[in-house]
Amino acid sequence: MATENNTTTPAQEEQELTPSFKPSIAERLAITTFKQINKVTPWYKLPGLVGALNLAVLRIELRQFNLYDGYASGAAQGNSINEPLTDKRFLGARHSDGKFNSLEMPRMGCTGMRFGHNFPRHLTEKPTEEELMTPNPRLISNEFMTRHEFIPAKTLNMLAAAWIQFQTHDWFNHEESSQLVDISLPKGDDWPHKNMQLHRTKPDKVLDPSDVKTPGYKNSNTAWWDGSQIYGSTEAVTQRLRSKNPDGKLTMEKVGRETFLPRDPDRNVRTGFNTNWWVGMEMLHTLFALEHNAICDKLKEAHPDWTGDQIFDKARLVNCALMAKIHTIEWTPAILAHPALKIGMNANWFGLAGERLTKAAAKIAPMNEIIRGIPGSGVDQDGVPYSLTEEFVSVYRMHSLMPDEIAFHSATTGAHLSTIPMPSMLFTGARTPFEPTHTPNNPNHPITFADAFYSFGTANPGAITTNNYPAFMRALTTPDGQTRDLGTIDILRDRERGVPRYCAFRRLLRLSVPTTFLELTDGDEALAARLSKAYNGKIELVDALVGSHAEKVIPGFGFSETAFRVFILMASRRLKSDRFIAGAWGEEMYTKEGFKWVEEGGMKEVLGRHFPELRAVMGDGNAFAPWVGVGK
Numbered sequence: 341m342a343t344e345n346n347t348t349t350p351a352q353e354e355q356e357l358t359p360s361f362k363p364s365i366a367e368r369l370a371i372t373t374f375k376q377i378n379k380v381t382p383w384y385k386l387p388g389l390v391g392a393l394n395l396a397v398l399r400i401e402l403r404q405f406n407l408y409d410g411y412a413s414g415a416a417q418g419n420s421i422n423e424p425l426t427d428k429r430f431l432g433a434r435h436s437d438g439k440f441n442s443l444e445m446p447r448m449g450c451t452g453m454r455f456g457h458n459f460p461r462h463l464t465e466k467p468t469e470e471e472l473m474t475p476n477p478r479l480i481s482n483e484f485m486t487r488h489e490f491i492p493a494k495t496l497n498m499l500a501a502a503w504i505q506f507q508t509h510d511w512f513n514h515e516e517s518s519q520l521v522d523i524s525l526p527k528g529d530d531w532p533h534k535n536m537q538l539h540r541t542k543p544d545k546v547l548d549p550s551d552v553k554t555p556g557y558k559n560s561n562t563a564w565w566d567g568s569q570i571y572g573s574t575e576a577v578t579q580r581l582r583s584k585n586p587d588g589k590l591t592m593e594k595v596g597r598e599t600f601l602p603r604d605p606d607r608n609v610r611t612g613f614n615t616n617w618w619v620g621m622e623m624l625h626t627l628f629a630l631e632h633n634a635i636c637d638k639l640k641e642a643h644p645d646w647t648g649d650q651i652f653d654k655a656r657l658v659n660c661a662l663m664a665k666i667h668t669i670e671w672t673p674a675i676l677a678h679p680a681l682k683i684g685m686n687a688n689w690f691g692l693a694g695e696r697l698t699k700a701a702a703k704i705a706p707m708n709e710i711i712r713g714i715p716g717s718g719v720d721q722d723g724v725p726y727s728l729t730e731e732f733v734s735v736y737r738m739h740s741l742m743p744d745e746i747a748f749h750s751a752t753t754g755a756h757l758s759t760i761p762m763p764s765m766l767f768t769g770a771r772t773p774f775e776p777t778h779t780p781n782n783p784n785h786p787i788t789f790a791d792a793f794y795s796f797g798t799a800n801p802g803a804i805t806t807n808n809y810p811a812f813m814r815a816l817t818t819p820d821g822q823t824r825d826l827g828t829i830d831i832l833r834d835r836e837r838g839v840p841r842y843c844a845f846r847r848l849l850r851l852s853v854p855t856t857f858l859e860l861t862d863g864d865e866a867l868a869a870r871l872s873k874a875y876n877g878k879i880e881l882v883d884a885l886v887g888s889h890a891e892k893v894i895p896g897f898g899f900s901e902t903a904f905r906v907f908i909l910m911a912s913r914r915l916k917s918d919r920f921i922a923g924a925w926g927e928e929m930y931t932k933e934g935f936k937w938v939e940e941g942g943m944k945e946v947l948g949r950h951f952p953e954l955r956a957v958m959g960d961g962n963a964f965a966p967w968v969g970v971g972k
C-alpha cells in the first residue's frame with residue numbers, strides 16, 4: 341500500500357507488476373498503437389467502434405498485469421488426481437459448492453476459496469493498526485458519505501440498483517471475525533451509541549509465510565456466475581430449497597394473489613443468500629425463482645421422462661446464463677451509457693459480429709472472443725486461477741445507490757399508492773409494501789409485485805458520488821444486533837483487506853495519477869479543500885472509494901473510470917473462466933429449448949412473462965433506464 345509508512349515507491353510499484361502471460365505479436369502491436377493514440381485521445385473520445393477496440397486491447401494488458409491469486413501456491417485449487425469428478429451428473433450441471441467447474445482445478449471458484457487481488461500480494465499487505473485508522477474512517481464517512489440531499493442518478497432506475505446488489509450476492513461475501521476493532525468517534529459525532537465497535541474480517545488460516553503479511557480472506561459464496569444467491573452455495577442448501585418438488589422447481593408459496601419465496605418461522609426468507617435483505621431483493625429473487633420454475637415447465641414439456649434432477653440442473657444453467665446475458669448487455673450499458681461500451685458489452689456476448697451474425701462468426705472464428713463473443717470461445721484463466729478479487733469487491737461498494745424512501749405507484753393507472761421509508765422495508769420487513777395496511781391512500785389497492793416493479797422502473801436510485809449515503813445506512817442495525825455505519829465500514833474494509841489507496845490503485849492500473857487535490861476533483865475547489873483537510877494534505881492517503889467518488893466521471897458513466905478499469909477486466913473474466921459459458925456453450929449443454937430461452941430472453945421478457953401488466957409500461961428503452969410511466 342502506498343502509505344507514508346510504506347517503503348514502496350510509486351515507481352517501484354509499477355515495475356513490480358509481473359505479467360501472467362505473453363500476448364501475441366498482433367496483440368502487442370495493438371497495445372503499442374493504442375498507447376500512442378491514448379497519449380492524445382482517451383478511449384472514450386474515440387468513435388464508438390474504435391473506442392470498443394481500444395477497450396478490448398486495454399483488457400489484454402489488464403489480464404496480463406492485474407490478476408493475482410490469493411494463494412501463494414496453485415496447489416490450493418486441487419487437481420483431478422486427488423479430486424476426480426466421480427458423479428458424472430456434474431459434467432453437465434453446476435455443482436452448488438462451485439466444484440468441478442474446472443475439472444483440472446476442481447476447487448477453483450468454490451465456496452470457501454480465497455479472494456484474489458488485482459495487484460501483487462506484496463503490494464496488498466495488511467496495514468498496521470495506525471495505517472488502518474489513518475485518517476479515522478468514521479471521520480471520512482462523516483465528511484464524504486453523509487447525504488445532505490438526495491442526489492439522483494437520472495439515467496438509471498431503481499431496478500438497476502437492486503440488480504447489482506442481487507448480482508454481488510451471487511458473486512461474493514466475506515466472513516466476519518469475532519475480533520473487534522474500536523473506531524474512535526470524532527468530536528461532536530452524532531453516532532447513536534457511546535462507542536463504535538466493528539467486527540474485523542475473518543482471515544483464512546496461514547498456509548504460507550506470505551499469508552502473515554498478506555492474509556487471505558475466504559469467499560463464502562461461489563465465485564462463479566451460477567445463481568448461488570438463488571440456489572445456494574452448497575449442495576445441502578440447494579437440496580433444502582427444492583426438497584418439496586419432484587419436478588426440479590424451487591419451492592414457492594402463494595399468499596393471497598401473490599407468489600412469494602417461502603419463509604422460516606422467524607420470517608427469514610428461504611433462498612440461497614438472504615443477508616442484507618430488503619424489498620428490492622424480495623422482488624428480484626422472486627422474479628428469478630419464478631423464471632427458474634417457468635424454465636422447468638418448458639423442459640418438462642419437451643422431456644416428459646426426465647427426473648427432477650435433470651430438469652433442475654438444466655433449468656439452473658439456463659437461468660444463470662440468462663442473468664449473465666442481462667447483466668452483460670442490458671445492466672452494464674445502462675450504468676455505463678457510452679457508445680463504445682454498448683458496442684463492447686454486446687461484443688462480450690455476441691462478438692463484434694453482432695447478435696444476428698454471432699452463429700456464423702462462431703463457425704468462422706470459433707476461438708476468437710472479439711469476433712464471436714466470449715460464450716463458446718474457449719475457457720482461459722490467463723495464467724492465474726480464477727477468483728474474484730478484493731478490488732472487485734471494493735468497486736462494487738455502491739451503497740449510495742440506495743434512496744431514503746420509495747414511492748409506490750399502480751402499474752395500471754400510475755396512481756400513487758404509498759411512500760414507504762426504506763428502514764420499513766429491510767430484512768424481515770421486506771414484504772411490508774405488499775401488506776394491505778401499507779396503502780393508506782388506496783385501501784382497496786394493496787401493492788402488487790407488478791406495482792413494485794413498475795415503481796422501481798420509474799424511480800431513480802442515488803448517484804454514486806460524494807456525500808450520497810442514505811442516513812439509514814449510516815446507522816444500520818442488522819438482524820444480528822450489530823449497528824454499523826456502512827460509510828465507515830466501506831473505508832475500513834478496503835483498508836484491512838489490503839486494497840491500495842486511490843493514487844496507488846490508479847497507478848497500478850496504469851491510469852494517470854493526480855498530484856494535487858484540485859487535479860483529483862477536476863477543479864472542484866471546495867471538495868479539494870475538504871479532501872486536503874481530511875487527509876492532512878497527503879494525497880497518497882485518499883481512500884480508493886473516496887477518490888473514486890470525487891473524480892469527474894466520463895460522460896454517460898454511472899461510476900468512476902478508476903472502478904471501471906477493474907470492471908473491464910473482471911466482467912469478462914467471469915465469463916471467460918467458466919466452463920459452462922466460455923466452454924460448452926450450445927444446445928448440447930443447455931438443451932434445444934433451454935438455449936433458445938437464453939437466446940430470446942432479456943430483462944423485459946422475464947418481467948413481462950411473470951407480470952404481464954408490465955408489458956405495456958416498460959417502453960422501448962433499456963429495462964434499467966427510467967421507464968416512461970403510465971400515460972406519459
Ligand code: HEM
Binds near residue numbers: 733
Ligand atoms: C438496503 C440495501 C443494502 C443493505 C441493507 C446493505 C447492507 C450491507 C451490509 C450490512 C454489509 C456488510 C458490511 C460489513 O462488511 O460489515 C454490506 C456489504 C456490502 N454491500 Fe451492501 N447493502 C445494501 C445495498 C447494497 C448495494 C445496492 C450494493 C451495490 C452493489 C451493495 C454492495 C455491497 C458490497 C460490495 C459489500 C461488501 C461485501 C463483502 O465484504 O464481501 N450493497 N452491505
